[in-house]
Structure formats: C-alpha cells, structure tokens
Amino acid sequence: MSRDRGVLLIATGAAHVAAARAVAESVHRTNPGLSVGLFSDSDAPGGAFDWTGPISAPHVRSKVDYLGESPFDETLYLDTDTRVFADLSDLFRLLERFDLAAAHRDRAVVRRKMPRWRKDVPASFPEHNGGVLLYRGTPAVRAFLAEWRAAYAEAGLTADQRTFRELLWDSDLRIAVLPQRYNRRRFTWLDWLAEGRQMPAILHTNRLHPGKQGGWIRQRANRLIGPGV
Template sequence: MDRGILYFAKGDEFVLEAEKSAKRTQELMDYPITLVTDIDISPNPFDNIIIDDTEFTRSDKPKSLLRSPYEKTIFLDSDIWLEDSISELFDILDRFEMALAKDPKEPHVHYMDKSHPIDGVPKAFPEYNTGVVAYNQTPGVTQLFEEWKERCKPEHDRDQLSFRSSLYRSDIRFTTLRPEYNCMYRSHNALNGDVKVFHGKLMEDPRYPSLDKALQKLNQHSGPRVSYGYDPYVETIPPRSVPIYLRSRLARLRSIIERRGIIAAVKQMGSFLWRRYNGSN
C-alpha cells in the first residue's frame, strides 16, 4: 500500500484514546488506518490491526513504526486530534524521507551537562517530538528506527531521548514541520496560522487542559501568537490589535519623514503596501 496512517497503543486507556483519535482522522482523511496494539479489538475505525502482545517497553514505538504496511506513513500518537486534514505531509515525503516537529519544551536537551552532552549530541541539536512523524520506508529510515529501538532504555522517561541521539547520527534527509502540525498545547508554542494538529489528552482529566478548551482558545486568532499551557489551563497572547498596529506604523512613518524626508517616506510606504497586499499573491 502506498499511503496510510499508523497508530500505536497498548492498554485499555490508550487504545480507547487511539480509537477516538482515529475516528476523527477518518472523518478528515481518506486513507487506510493501521493500529499496532496488544488488544484484539473491533476493526472500526481501523482498516488493519497488528497484534503485539508483548509487555510494554520504551522500544515499542520504533518497533511499531518499523511494522507500517505503507510506503509513505503518517504516524500519530493516540492523543492526537486533527482539526483539519494533514494530507500535505505525504507531499513533503516526495522530497524528504521524514518530517516531524520540534518539541517546544526540549526536556532532554536541558538535562545535559554543558561540558558532557548526552551521548555525544551537541546541545545545539534540537529535540524532536515523535507524536507526529511522516516517513518513507527507505533503508535509511529503517536503519534509524532500528538504532532508536536499540537505544531505548527502561529507565528513560520518554522515547525522545534515544530518538534524538539516533536522529543526530542518521544520514536521512528530514525536515522540520511547523508547530501548527503538532501543537502540544500543554506547553508553550509560537503559532502563526490555524492549528491543524492538537497534541494532548483526549480523555477528560481535571489535572490537564481539556481538548475543548484548547480548541476554543488556540484558533481564536490565526495571526502570530503565543500559547501557554499550564495544567489545567491553556491561554494565548493574541496578535497585535488594530489600534496598536496602526500606531506602530504611524510612528515608523514619522521616523522616516524626520530622517529622510516625505518623498522617501511615501515611496517606502507604497513599497510596503504593495508587498503586503500584492506580493504574497
């Protein structure tokens, strides 16, 4: 099969969450969906179920990604909610072997001692989140997942520590997705455009921000904005209001007139308006 969606979930709680996520994905994207799980469940909404009844370990995620039946795969964590189709990720795979977003918290980067980077990975190399991963079935990607699987340790609190070091050593061609394609709304995010992928608990839990609250807050504005998640709340700082924006442009115009004269100011303002309203079309 050429293209498809992959989930991995073990245990009743996570399987129920994956079902909720997959039903939403099915509404928005017309691609087959596979679930790797330890529970023999009803197929709907999944087109394919792969049973892995071994005890859960941190290496289960890379093992699951290796079992994808598709040439081009979009892997989604069980706690992913799509607000729109993300089929364009398949188009990215025409040029790259893998695409994923950075983790805004980068927790493992900050665990490193300044003089002794973890596992030889420089601090400047970012940490990527593995909740949304688009990838091709290439030898390089397979090698990356195999190394990731071997590097996962029982004492790791997340699988991203081992993934970061594996990706750093990999020769695959990968690209970074915009944060709107994996918005971890319990964290801080710099957004610009509508969030397509919400990443957080799908089941109600008073300890965490609710999905409904995140859906309501984060796409209230689509311009440049910052979101903050602090359990159990999520808030956004919206883009500049129109009065503030106009005041800033007038101050800029006045500065140009004072320094370079009114003709230069008119030319620069005309150039700005052309770029703003025609240059992006």
Template sequence: MDRSMVNGFVYVATGEKYLKEAELSAKSLRNCSPGAKICLITDEVYESSAFDEIRLIPFDEITEQSWKANLVYKVLGIINTPFEHTIFVDTDMYFVHPVDDLFKLLDHFDILACLDYYDQSKINYNNSNMPHYTPYNTGMLVYRQNNEVSRFLKSWKECYEKNLDIYWSDQPAFMEALITHNIKMYILHSSFNFRFLFNVGFLENEKVRIIHGRATEDELKIIAERVNATLDQRVWVASLRKCFTWESNLRDRILRKIYQMIPAPIKKFYRRIR
C-alpha cells in the same frame, strides 16, 4: 505494493485506556479525511470500525512493565508500519484539518517532525553532551520506508532500550540515533503538533491541523475553534486557553492581568468547570 497501502496513518496502543484514546483520535482523523487508511498496532485482540487494519505485534521483547516500556513498544510499532509512507500519531492527537498533503513531502525527505520546544534533554554522544541539540517531538512523525530509515528506526529502538535508566522518554534516543544515520529531515511548524498545554506562537495564515494533548472531545472542539478563530500572527496562552494577536484589544489585556493575579487553585477549578 497495493496502491491503497502506499499512504496511511498508524497508531500504536496497548491497554484499554490508550486503545479507546486511539479510537477517538482515529474518528477525528476520519472526519477530516474520509478516505484515510488507518492502521492500529496493538498487542491484544481489539475490534473497532475506526481502523482499516488492526495489526497484532507481540509485546514480549522487554520485561519492564512501565510507561517507558510502553514507549519502546511505540517505536516497535512505528517500525512495523504496513505502509510505504506513514504518518504516525500518538493516541492523544485530535485532528482539526486534513494533513494528507504531507505525504507529498516524502518525495523529497525521509522523515518529517516538529520541534519540541519544552524538552531540553541533554543528548550524549561519545561521552559528551551535544551543545544546542535538543529533541524533536516524536508524538507525530511522517516517514517513508527505505533501507536507511529502517536502519535508523531500529537504532532508535536499541538506543532507547539501552538507556531506559537514563532517558525519561524515547525522544533523546531518537536524537542520538539520528547523529549516526544519513536521514534527510524536514521540520514542520507547530500547527501539525499543537500542544495546547504550552504557550505556542503561530505564523500568519498558519492553521492548526492537529491538537496534541489530553482533554474531553468537547474541550478539544473549543480549543480548535479558539486557536483557529483568526489566522493572523498569534500566540496561544495555555493558562487562559486563548489566542492573542499583536492587535489584542485593551479589554483582553486587562483581563489577562486580572487572571494573572488569581491564585493557581482557583484557576484550576475554573478550567475544570468551564
């Protein structure tokens, strides 16, 4: 294999909205890692200098034209990576710091992912629910090419297609497929998949590297600045779009109490104009 194609990043997108979103994300990745190899997998002709390769994969395997069908296409794209070692990211990812060192972990693990603290979907296996077995977030996956991973990814796709009426997203299907495959996984910290619309805690010296969620580029830059303003042990409070450390001063605590008393419509208006 061409050494330049060993490590790379993959986006999967269909439709103008998500293609533009992938392009913005890829530019943020390029700012952090100028030498990154980036591939876009899509079902339509698209030109952009943000990507090193644009790979066309037909979107004709399923007929349901819905966001669930698009998630099946996402898994199809993940399967068709051109790289030996891949970092797949959703189109609504914004890179703040390099993540290239994750590729080294693939010398020891098959797949890396982050927990999804807010997806409490029940995973059904052999006609019974798996207790305490909740999904990983598949918006960011690091994986290597080998026979077992290839079989697992195909099982993931098949499981989701079979359960489109049951599973709200591809994540429960990922977990169901994982049960039956001998995959060596490592779970990454939330700093590699920071979902700013939710409350998130960070360890000391933990720097957020990827922001996950839809916002304007200016808003994402502000969020990045705030969440990494200190590397002390801290908690991101989504409603305030601000981090609090265990040493938060009295003024911050008072402002937080005041904010909690503000009606939701006013909060929404304030966030929009900020």
C-alpha cells in the same frame, strides 16, 4: 486498504486503544481517503481501523518497537493524545524530498545543556517530539527505526527523545522540521480566537490524554468533528 500512505497508531491497554479509536475517527472525518492502521494488545480494537496488528510484550514505549513495522509506504505516526482537524495531503508532500519529519520538542530547545545518553551532541541540535512522526518506508528509514528500537532497549530510559536525538545526529537521513500547525502542543480559546477560529491541523496535547480531563479543547473538538473525539 491502500498501502501507499496512512496514519499509524500504536496503543496498549483499554484506555489507550479507546483513545486510538477517537484519533482514527478524527482522521476519517477530515481525510476520508487516508487509511488508518493500529498495532495493539487488544483482541477487539473496534471498527475504526483499516488494518490491525498485534503487540507482543507491551511496555510503556511500545511504539518504538513497531514504528518500523508500518504497513504503509508513507506513514504518519500519531500518539493517542492527538486529533486531526484538517486535510493532511500537503503534509505528506514533505516525503517527496525528505525521509522523515518531526517537530522540535519545544520545551527542550530552551535548555542550555540537554542530558546525554552516549555522546555529546550540540545543544543547537534539539530533541524532536516523538508523538507526530512522518516517514518513508525505505530500507534506510526502517534500518534507522530498528536501530532506535535497539538503542531504546539498551538505554533503559522511560522517555524516548534522548536516544532518538543522538541517532538522528549520526544519521544521514534527510530530516524536515514540522511547523507548529502539525504538532500543536498548547491551544486555548484565546488561540482559537486569535487564529481566526481555526483549529490546528494536528492537535497534540495532554488534555486529550486517556484518563485526563479534556477541558475546553475536548468540548470544542466534540462540537467540531463529533463526539468520537
């Protein structure tokens, strides 16, 4: 396994580990040279992963505990309700100039005043979606992720975006904003037709969430890159 760059998945519970396998299979089909790692609480997560590590004391946001433990120098973290449909080499090029990249949380940016955790942050600085995160494995980034882990535990919140936003505001990290193509949250057959029958590079939708109906997106994904989706 190459430790230079890879996709990281973090999953607890059988359903989410199975969903992580589907994500890994979509990565291998579209980016055959890219390694995929998994942190999980499963003794037998399956053969779709190039690297696996254990999760102790799992909770609803175990990802916050393990992002900083990535085995890769350059990491693309993906939630288990994502699928990859395109080559990601251009995405990783962002790390030539930036420390971390994430998409704006599209529903949060329309709020006039977002809820605070510890401090007042301008509404013009939006929340970022934590389901698709690209980052370098530098000491500064790993220190930031360790700080986020501690802040999330201290805050006692279920969602992770609020602490992430306030820590980013205080951070000196160079942050890039991902275009919609790399974190597409809503996608229908009308979008597919309007965009020349092209799928997003990374689809991230609740319709792919473990235990929820896949609908048209899951059916279309199955035809495009196989039944493992």
